Amino acid sequence: MILMGHGAGGRLSSDLISNHFLPRFQSATLSQLADSAVIGDLALTTDSYVVTPRQFPGGDIGRLSIAGTVNDLTMVGARVLGITAAFIIEEGFALQELDAIVASMAETAKEAGVEIVAGDTKVVPRGACDGLFITTSGLGRLDAHFRPMPHRAVVGDAVLCTGTLGDHGMAVMVKREGLGFEGELTSDVAPLCGLLDLLRDLGDDVHVLRDPTRGGAVQSLLEVANASAVRISLEEAAIPVRRAVRTACELLGIDPLYVANEGKALVCVPEGSADEVLRRLRSHPYGEEAVKIGHVVPGRPGCELRSEFGGLRSLRMATGEILPRIC
Amino acid sequence: MILMGHGAGGRLSSDLISNHFLPRFQSATLSQLADSAVIGDLALTTDSYVVTPRQFPGGDIGRLSIAGTVNDLTMVGARVLGITAAFIIEEGFALQELDAIVASMAETAKEAGVEIVAGDTKVVPRGACDGLFITTSGLGRLDAHFRPMPHRAVVGDAVLCTGTLGDHGMAVMVKREGLGFEGELTSDVAPLCGLLDLLRDLGDDVHVLRDPTRGGAVQSLLEVANASAVRISLEEAAIPVRRAVRTACELLGIDPLYVANEGKALVCVPEGSADEVLRRLRSHPYGEEAVKIGHVVPGRPGCELRSEFGGLRSLRMATGEILPRIC
Secondary structure: OOOHHHHOOOHHHHHHHHHHHHHHHOOHHHHOOOOOEEEOOEEEEEEEEOOOOOEEOOEEHHHHHHHHHHHHHHOOOEEEEEEEEEEEEEOOOOHHHHHHHHHHHHHHHHHHOOOEEEEEEEEEOOOOEOOEEEEEEEEEEEOOOOOOOHHHOOOOEEEEEOOOOOHHHHHHHHHHHOOOOHHHOOOOOOOOHHHHHOOHHHHHHOOEEEOOOOOHHHHHHHHHHHHHOOEEEEEHHHOOOOHHHHHHHHHHOOOHHHOOOOOOOEEEEEHHHHHHHHHHHHOOHHHOOOEEEEEEEOOOOEEEEEOOOOOEEEOOOOOOOOOOOOO | OOOHHHHOOOHHHHHHHHHHHHHHHOOHHHHOOOOOEEEOOEEEEEEEEOOOOOEEOOEEHHHHHHHHHHHHHHOOOEEEEEEEEEEEEEOOOOHHHHHHHHHHHHHHHHHHOOOEEEEEEEEEOOOOEOOEEEEEEEEEEEOOOOOOOHHHOOOOEEEEEOOOOOHHHHHHHHHHHOOOOHHHOOOOOOOOHHHHHOOHHHHHHOOEEEOOOOOHHHHHHHHHHHHHOOEEEEEHHHOOOOHHHHHHHHHHOOOHHHOOOOOOOEEEEEHHHHHHHHHHHHOOHHHOOOEEEEEEEOOOOEEEEEOOOOOEEEOOOOOOOOOOOOO
16 A cells, blocks of 8 residues: 655655566666656656645745756756646636746746746546646756766765755745744755756766755765765764754754755765865855765765764665655 | 636636746747647657546556657657656555556557656645546657648648547546446557557658547647648548447537547648558558548638538537546
8 A cells, every 4th residue: 555655755665666666667767766867868857746835935836846857857967958847736726826836937947047848737626636736847958978877976975965954844844734933944945957057067077966855865865875886974063954944853853864955966076076066066046055064985885974973873764754745 | 716627628728828827938839739849859748647537448547648648749740769757646545556557557658669767756645636646748859851730731631530539538438427338438548659650751741640639639620720720621421430439429418529539640631642641540550440531621710510411510619628537
């Protein structure tokens, strides 16, 4: 039976994909499990958005649906050629809210310099869906010399993060649960194509780009560690988390490293390039707080966290549901 | 407020697209409203599938989701490069049914010779969606000399149909409503890339290909008539409709020309090429019953039906909902 955890991006999601989808679809491209499928010099990606509430501090389902797909293409180094949007709408949905969401999609697309080239609308009877779901897909083209992929991390790489972690998931969660201090929490949802274009001419030095969405930084880094057969060691003190996010996480008993981000990237580059990459990232509004958070080290594939006091903790994939419907 | 008719492919759907999506998205490509967006020599398309019941005579939501996207690419002359599939699943959905649907998708993809290269899975709580929705997107590449488009019909073209009309919509409808004679009704859902590849070397002679899905043949032909600024005249006696479909349509008071098909194409070619095109279509299992159903004639843009007794009826767009959730 399908559980909420099957959609949460952790262990159950991985099992569903590995045991139920991959064996039947038998696609070498799909099996790479990158943020986008790479077909020759083209990249293709898709994501459904079912976030609740549809409006949250810092964004809405419309902005999320465009930024998410732009970012999936950006993470494999692609330049966006076009985006499609498919709407499933519940009968009785307010046209005014639809207009606001469509306007938000258009504005985000404009910011990212991308075009929404095709669409579809299905309406289902009252009760058959929870308001509105959006599925966006994206097509991009790759440069020959800029091919970041999850399997390209190597020992000696620095692991960088373009800013604070946990903002999106906690902003949605706190808003939905009405926890009161939502004013201090804002989603980071943003298209990252402009920020990461600043790294394009570094070419093959950019080994890995990942956007840590569902499952958070840990899920993304574990996927990199497994794909590259390397160990990733993070410095707890270096990981940037806003105070309000940390407080909310502590109250809810959630580790911010497992919380979704929608406007951040993790970057693996050779240690020698790290300072230059950080300088470039910090020159952009979406990368002002970019920092080095760890290293790729020898050892058994996996991910570990070194505490401020020298303790070492192994980071494992979350089993099931941590934060439902945050994207 | 969103009504069921906004998703039915008729007048309300057109209004929603024209008044709420196009002005905000401002995309010249989107505004062409072809079955797929054409970007240089690439084609991109998306569709959500919310059909109920998920299993029906002749197919299921899985086969539908792959065939529909393959067909949208095929109608603009593209060869499929890859398909993506995004699942929105209700908590508690049976894994066994999911497996059967995924197997059906894989089988249809294999038949069509296409690969499912990327995917996404979201799970929503019980009651937040009706079981399972699938959104597929497709990427294809176009030949320079084979560019069927809705605006390319010209006076003097023959209008051909690859087989009987109304099968899919009535098979789903009769199954869902439990009308008893469902054994005689079978959906035509099928990927048409193999059939229409037989026309590829006719090149520019193939002016228009459309698959008459939601809104049926009338909706598709009206879109062609408007895009090409031509009048399409159909011969009622020539239009192939299975007896069981005709009977079901009469009982329900529905015109089969407005009923969705999922394995048929409408083809506009110069009258002089019509016999050769029909010969080729009839050589393929999915085109055995291909026939000429009308002509492109001078006159005010629109669509008309000439009855067996010489009467002439103007065919208008359906206003709202005829058959809900048939795809």
